Amino acid sequence: MIINLKANGLLLVASCLAASAHAVDINWSGFGTFGAGITLDSKTFYRTNGIAGENFDDNGDLDDQVNYEILSLIALQANASLGSGLSATVQIKAAGADNWDASIAWAYLSYDLTPKSKVQAGRKLIPVYSYTDSIDIGYTYHWIRPPAEVYFLAASKYDGINLLYQDFYGDWEISTNGLVGRLNDDEDIYGEAFHTSYRIWGGSVEATFDEWAGFRLARFIYEEVELENFGINNFPAEYSGAAVTLRPGNWSFIAEYAWYEIDHPNLDFGAGPIPNGKPINDLDSAWYVSAAYSMGRWTPHLTYSAREFVDQGSALGLSAIDSNTIIIGARYDFHPGASMKMEYHVFSDDTVTGGISTPQYGNIDDGTDAVQVAVDFIF
Amino acid sequence: MNIHHKIVIATALMIVGLSLVPGSSAETAIIVHPSNNAAISPTAIKRIFLGKVKTFDGGDAATPVELAEGNVTRSSFNSDFLGKSNAQINSYWRRLVFTGKATAPLQAASDEAMIESVSKNPNLIGYIDASKASSAVKVVHTF
Numbered sequence: 057m058i059i060n061l062k063a064n065g066l067l068l069v070a071s072c073l074a075a076s077a078h079a080v081d082i083n084w085s086g087f088g089t090f091g092a093g094i095t096l097d098s099k100t101f102y103r104t105n106g107i108a109g110e111n112f113d114d115n116g117d118l119d120d121q122v123n124y125e126i127l128s129l130i131a132l133q134a135n136a137s138l139g140s141g142l143s144a145t146v147q148i149k150a151a152g153a154d155n156w157d158a159s160i161a162w163a164y165l166s167y168d169l170t171p172k173s174k175v176q177a178g179r180k181l182i183p184v185y186s187y188t189d190s191i192d193i194g195y196t197y198h199w200i201r202p203p204a205e206v207y208f209l210a211a212s213k214y215d216g217i218n219l220l221y222q223d224f225y226g227d228w229e230i231s232t233n234g235l236v237g238r239l240n241d242d243e244d245i246y247g248e249a250f251h252t253s254y255r256i257w258g259g260s261v262e263a264t265f266d267e268w269a270g271f272r273l274a275r276f277i278y279e280e281v282e283l284e285n286f287g288i289n290n291f292p293a294e295y296s297g298a299a300v301t302l303r304p305g306n307w308s309f310i311a312e313y314a315w316y317e318i319d320h321p322n323l324d325f326g327a328g329p330i331p332n333g334k335p336i337n338d339l340d341s342a343w344y345v346s347a348a349y350s351m352g353r354w355t356p357h358l359t360y361s362a363r364e365f366v367d368q369g370s371a372l373g374l375s376a377i378d379s380n381t382i383i384i385g386a387r388y389d390f391h392p393g394a395s396m397k398m399e400y401h402v403f404s405d406d407t408v409t410g411g412i413s414t415p416q417y418g419n420i421d422d423g424t425d426a427v428q429v430a431v432d433f434i435f
Numbered sequence: 436m437n438i439h440h441k442i443v444i445a446t447a448l449m450i451v452g453l454s455l456v457p458g459s460s461a462e463t464a465i466i467v468h469p470s471n472n473a474a475i476s477p478t479a480i481k482r483i484f485l486g487k488v489k490t491f492d493g494g495d496a497a498t499p500v501e502l503a504e505g506n507v508t509r510s511s512f513n514s515d516f517l518g519k520s521n522a523q524i525n526s527y528w529r530r531l532v533f534t535g536k537a538t539a540p541l542q543a544a545s546d547e548a549m550i551e552s553v554s555k556n557p558n559l560i561g562y563i564d565a566s567k568a569s570s571a572v573k574v575v576h577t578f
Contacts, residue, residue, distance in 0.1 A: 083532075083538075083539070085532065085533075085539075087529065087533070133533060135532070135535075135538075137538070143535070143538075145535050147533070164535060166535045168489075171488075171489040171490045171496070172489075174535075174536070176535060189530060189533075189534040190529065190530045190533060190534065193526075193529055193530070193533060195525070195526050195529060196526040196527075196529050196530050197526075220536065222487065224482070224487070224488070229487060267485075267518065350520070350523075353522075389520075389522040392504050392505075392521055392522065392525060393525065395522065434525065434526075434529055
């Protein structure tokens with residue numbers, strides 16, 4: 057509904073522009089990634105992009121054949137300034153992981169209430185994670201994709217309203233974002249359309265000291281969640297994230313921790329729903345630490361990420377998602393609007409279901425190595 | 436890059452060659468409209484150019500203008516004053532622009548175009564090679 061309003065609004069803007077050229081500025085900009093990846097062990101799978109955009113399907117996993125699609129996407133954004141602090145933004149994205157079907161990734165109106173506060177209405181991503189806002193724009197971070205073990209949340213977008221406020225207190229910059237909204241949509245999950253709906257509210261607070269140190273907290277409350285693909289409905293969930301960023305000299309360090317509380321009988325842990333799973337309220341978590349060193353055009357980096365979702369126990373024994381990944385890579389800024397990236401991933405998976413080893417993503421082994429290369433660009 | 440019609444169209448046909456090659460020791464001047472009497476500290480300038488503050492001290496709207504990609508003064512402003520490489524500045528602004536948190540800075544094609552624009556609009560703040568400064572603008576800081 058909101059999307060339709062936005063599309064009509066943009067047409068209106070376009071016709072206004074044709075009628076009188078003085079009032080409206082439209083900025084066009086875009087970004088994209090062309091990437092390739094492969095796992096190094098035969099018949100293995102490696103998930104690269106849990107929430108690279110709004111959808112993911114069974115093409116979201118690398119396998120032992122070179123894949124040029126799943127890391128690749130291109131997007132075009134139009135921002136129309138309507139004057140007096142009002143602007144309309146629409147972003148259209150086509151991703152290889154979605155078979156290059158172009159769709160509206162963002163569409164919102166933005167209004168400057170004061171120089172320090174802004175209200176936005178429309179469709180946006182839920183910023184649980186530090187890099188959610190620019191998740192599709194590879195150019196804005198050092199990896200090809202943020203660590204998939206942390207950045208995996210499928211319930212990632214909403215239609216609603218958010219209020220941004222940002223101010224300085226001495227050398228501290230404080231930014232807050234509060235949102236309320238809902239989603240009621242058919243989501244393309246693993247190549248099939250499933251009805252997905254929830255109501256959501258929550259927000260984030262970010263404190264930055266003199267561009268040098270940053271701290272972020274985010275918490276979002278989901279209500280009446282319905283996920284058709286899991287065959288479950290009407291349960292609450294809470295997703296939270298915390299991040300610390302430090303930039304001494306040419307170094308940058310980032311650590312991010314995300315935790316999830318889902319008040320529902322166990323979900324599918326990769327080998328089908330767990331028999332006799334008890335209703336739980338687990339503290340499931342995922343985290344990573346990453347270090348990058350910038351030396352001129354080169355930025356080598358090292359990351360360790362882990363995910364641990366533990367079942368409170370069933371009659372059959374322990375069930376847990378338990379995996380970790382080491383990422384060694386480098387970014388090379390060969391052009392003012394483009395960078396090249398290469399990464400080596402070492403993935404280890406100790407996931408068990410009812411006491412039996414059940415590696416994720418259809419793997420039969422307890423891990424794999426993967427190589428990825430990509431070019432990111434902005435225009 | 437974004438196309439900022441107002442600035443670009445107003446200045447695209449202006450002088451091409453004069454802004455070339457200030458040495459790395461050349462000073463950079465931060466300039467505003469002569470009528471701008473706001474107290475403008477280096478910290479305030481930095482915050483305006485990073486999109487974190489959108490007004491001058493007195494409350495008037497402040498719009499940053501940067502020199503075009505490839506300009507030597509742009510590189511030294513980014514690295515020596517803002518403490519970021521050109522690539523870091525590009526990606527920093529991309530995050531703000533694509534998430535609707537700020538509007539990208541306007542761009543001037545040359546020092547002369549910068550002076551021209553700033554001298555006509557009290558809301559603009561820009562930077563130039565200090566040796567190009569003229570009485571049409573007010574220098575509020577040099578480094």
